[in-house]
Amino acid sequence: MVSSWFHLNHRSGVPLYLQLKEQVKTAVAGGVLKPGDRLPPVRELAIQLTVNPNTIARAYSELERDGLLSSEQGRGTFVRAAEPLLGAEERRIQVQGLIDKVLVEAFNLRLTAKELSELWEQRLQAWEVRLQRGEGED
Amino acid sequence: MVSSWFHLNHRSGVPLYLQLKEQVKTAVAGGVLKPGDRLPPVRELAIQLTVNPNTIARAYSELERDGLLSSEQGRGTFVRAAEPLLGAEERRIQVQGLIDKVLVEAFNLRLTAKELSELWEQRLQAWEVRLQRGEGED
DNA sequence: GATATTGTATCAATGTATTAATACAATTGT
DNA sequence: ACAATTGTATTAATACATTGATACAATATC
Structure with missing residues (x-):
């Protein structure tokens, strides 16, 4: 189960969406998540990590902005195959x-x-x- | 003149005291500031960088906490000779x-x-x- | 087509970070 | 002793970041 890879510390002082971002980035860099893999829906992951869905959505959308993920309304969020956007x-x-x-x-x-x-x-x-x-x- | 090594960007979004901290750390790591060297007084540097003295003091005191500097009331702030506090x-x-x-x-x-x-x-x-x-x- | 599932957008509440104004305390130098 | 110079502490103003509640929009599924 994908979402068991992620775990948030609510008392660490580190913002929750940043903790999740780091864990996703590490998972992709390490090959645990591969291009095309689907990430858990924001609501589902939100329940498992006991946070607001917006918090998950923020992490996902910032990672999309950075070129690591790709989100499509109604479909889900996936690991991008292509190289990053930067030159x-x-x-x-x-x-x-x-x-x-x-x-x-x-x-x-x-x-x-x-x-x-x-x-x-x-x-x-x-x-x-x-x-x-x-x-x-x- | 020591203080000409430092320059703050008031519009960068990066907190002023953090900018200064980075520049001091880099100067020490690179040998531009050596153990025993004295840093400018908080008021003097504050005027030159057009910020509040507290902003300088915050950078200095956090760097002292990290073991890089040593401040003494009435005397000034200096680059520490000794190794860091961490094991x-x-x-x-x-x-x-x-x-x-x-x-x-x-x-x-x-x-x-x-x-x-x-x-x-x-x-x-x-x-x-x-x-x-x-x-x-x- | 209707319903469920998914990401997205808007707004508000709350806390925290940053910076500043000001006063205090220790040391230096005369 | 006294004045000047230095770092330190307290408090407040302000802005920003973080999170959540809720509604919206696009796609999938039956």
Whole structure:
């Protein structure tokens, strides 16, 4: 059951729709949700997560704006097959900004270049393994 | 003049104290501000950036809470020499979380593993060069 | 065609974040 | 001692974000 992948913490202080967005993004990036897969209807998921349907709808619609999902009235919400809307250069810049954040934080936390590189390699491999395994076959 | 390193965009939507925090963190990580260096007094910087002194004070005090700065009433605010307050494992986890964010975003934006690795190497080198150069000698 | 199912839009309620005005407290320097 | 300089604390004004209640619109299903 798809919706069991998602779980919201009502007391974390992190907005509910943001928690859901992150979980959907992670599920897609990790191959748990694949292009064409259908997400639960907003009302259904709202009941299971005990939130207002609008909260689910907001997460879905923002992910649609970002090019990750596609919603159609009356049909449902699906994982998009196509590539993102942004151009190659824009995507590069966006990822580069996130990388620079990592570097600033790592240096301020006094991680050595070696520690940082090892951590990077480790996480990169963890994700590549997930993708190669084709996780999310149900 | 130290304060000329900072510049706030009043119309960006990003909170002013957050903009300043980021710039201080980047300056410290990049060696532009070094341990022991004094930051401008809250009032002085407030005038130059045309904001309320409290806004500067908030940025400073949050950075103190994070272990990057050290403020003393009557004396001023300085870049801390010592390592951060967090333990080795906590720091690792924090950086790992940021790395995972990069990976999720990169895969969702359909960057290849090669593109991503190259981008990482490029940014890492850019920062290492900055640090080796000992930038910020004035 | 009628009904159910789905996403969408509008509006209101509430809380929280941001910034500012102002006063307080500790240290420095004369 | 005193005045100037510094960070700190309190409070308030304002705007914004978040969530929910409810109604609307398009598609699917029978």
